[in-house]
Amino acid sequence: MTFTAQVKVMPHKELLDPQGKAVLGGLGNLGLNDIKDVRIGKNITLQIEADNADNAKQIAEEATKKLLANGVMEMFEVTIS
Template sequence: MTFSVQVKVMPLKELLDPQGKAVMGGLGNLGLNAIHDVRIGKNISLQIEAASEEEARQIAEQAAKKLLANPVMEQFEININ
């Protein structure tokens, strides 16, 4: 069975996000001043062949830990639809 798994990788809350700050400046220049804070991360969509949702989640977790996220700077979250 194929599971569609979303891995959301975001910069840790404690860290500055210079890319987000730059985008926030750009939004301000466009007149969108109601936006206070911007943080930018990755969204990775995986198609995983697995026997169960639990197995698919484990495979996604391994992928996130080994390659997709850098634990020094990023946290990740896994969602299965």
């Protein structure tokens, strides 16, 4: 079966997010001062061939740990459909 894995990768909350800060500054320059924080991450979609959803999730998590996310600086969440 083919499963779709959605991988959401975000910087750890404790770490500075320079892209988010730059976007926040830009929004302020546009007069959008009600926005108080911006965090920039990645959304990755994987098509996975697996026997079942649990195996597909395991494959997606392995790929994310090995290549798609930096465990020191980022956290991730995998959703299978």
